[in-house]
Amino acid sequence: MNRCFRTILLSLAAIAASATVALADIGQIKNVSGAVFILRDKIQQPAKPGDLVQQSDVLITGANGAVGLTFIDSSRLSAGPNSRIELKQFRFNPTTQDGEFVTEVQRGTLAVVSGQIAKRSPDAMKVKTPTTILGVRGTTFAVQVEE
Amino acid sequence: MRRQIWLACLMLAGCATVKPAPKVNTYVVLLPEEGGASTAVIVGEGAQAVTLDQPFGGATVDSAGNIQRQASSAAQTDQIFGAALAAQPPKALSFTLYFDTNSTQVTAASRLQLDTLMAEAARRQAVEVQVTGHTDRVGSDADNDRLSLQRAEAVRTMLVQNNIKATFIRAVGRGEREPLVPTADEQAEPRNRRVEVILR
Known part of the structure; x- marks a missing residue:
């Protein structure tokens, strides 16, 4: 079943990949332990503290991996082992503090401390999982997704 | 092109027939706030949505999208999320x-x-x-x-x-x-x- 889904997803991804736009850096990796990678434009590279992240990046941790990031709106995300987290959408205006932040936890664990985006507008920060969507009202919480 | 569509339909049908019974996929827990401010996480959308607004209040969501409240504790949270929480960067x-x-x-x-x-x-x-x-x-x-x-x-x-x-x-x-x-x-x-x- 897994392979079956993957085939479909890959076909869909190939269609969607045509419109990728380079966007500004939205946050920074602060700490890394064990195996941690950033997947960007289909290229997976080891992550290290100080690396900048962009919208559409996927964070991947191995069996012993963990990673912590801070975003330009002061949101903080951290992931535990065997995680796959996509930074799906990020938009932030530092002057008005308006923005949008959508993260998808595809598997693993994610701890979230929301920042200015969620503070400014209650529906602006969301965390998706394969089965649900979480609306963030300015808060600290954690999500686990099991495949 | 038509052939590709047929193939995609067949693949989707194949996936549907082997779909297992719903099992828990997502677990969410609200954590105590650093500043003590009142906060919340809304799980799901529409009439079925569940609001978590108490520390260690939690919910599970299964693969069919069913949401169920499931309170947690500091010890349980630490067991599941210990590594993620330890990696949390310090506050600005x-x-x-x-x-x-x-x-x-x-x-x-x-x-x-x-x-x-x-x-x-x-x-x-x-x-x-x-x-x-x-x-x-x-x-x-x-x-x-x-x-x-x-x-x-x-x-x-x-x-x-x-x-x-x-x-x-x-x-x-x-x-x-x-x-x-x-x-x-x-x-x-x-x-x-x-x-x-x-x-x-």
């Missing part, structure tokens, strides 16, 4: 340093704060530093723009001299535009002669 911190009149010298009273700032900056991994200089309203706008930037640059220089390995340090001067304490023009105000530093 801000510091205010005050300056002597018409000077880029930090006041004697701000020395301790300066030491705390340097120690905190040294402790952080991949720290980003935002330095913003300000003046009071004595003197011309142009002079104050220059002085505020010099104050910010003085703090940047101290960070560099203290071997702070920042991923970036941004120093800007805001002149007399953003007083901490509003005053009439040409009025001396020690609380406005300051540099604000944010560590992230």
Whole structure:
């Protein structure tokens, strides 16, 4: 079943990949332990503290991996082992503090401390999982997704 | 093309026939807030949505989308999320340093704060530093723009001299535009002669 889904997803991804736009850096990796990678434009590279992240990046941790990031709106995300987290959408205006932040936890664990985006507008920060969507009202919480 | 569509339909049908019974896929838990502010996470959308607004309040969502409340505890949260929580970067911190009149010298009273700032900056991994200089309203706008930037640059220089390995340090001067304490023009105000530093 897994392979079956993957085939479909890959076909869909190939269609969607045509419109990728380079966007500004939205946050920074602060700490890394064990195996941690950033997947960007289909290229997976080891992550290290100080690396900048962009919208559409996927964070991947191995069996012993963990990673912590801070975003330009002061949101903080951290992931535990065997995680796959996509930074799906990020938009932030530092002057008005308006923005949008959508993260998808595809598997693993994610701890979230929301920042200015969620503070400014209650529906602006969301965390998706394969089965649900979480609306963030300015808060600290954690999500686990099991495949 | 038509053939591809048929193939996709067949694949989808194949997936559907082997779909297992719903099992728990997502687990969410609201954690105690650092500042103690009242907060919430809304799980799901529409009529079925569940609001978590108590510390360690939790919910599970299965593969069919069914949401069920399931309270947690500190011990259980630590067991599941320990590694993720341990990787949480420290909160952004801000510091205010005050300056002597018409000077880029930090006041004697701000020395301790300066030491705390340097120690905190040294402790952080991949720290980003935002330095913003300000003046009071004595003197011309142009002079104050220059002085505020010099104050910010003085703090940047101290960070560099203290071997702070920042991923970036941004120093800007805001002149007399953003007083901490509003005053009439040409009025001396020690609380406005300051540099604000944010560590992230």
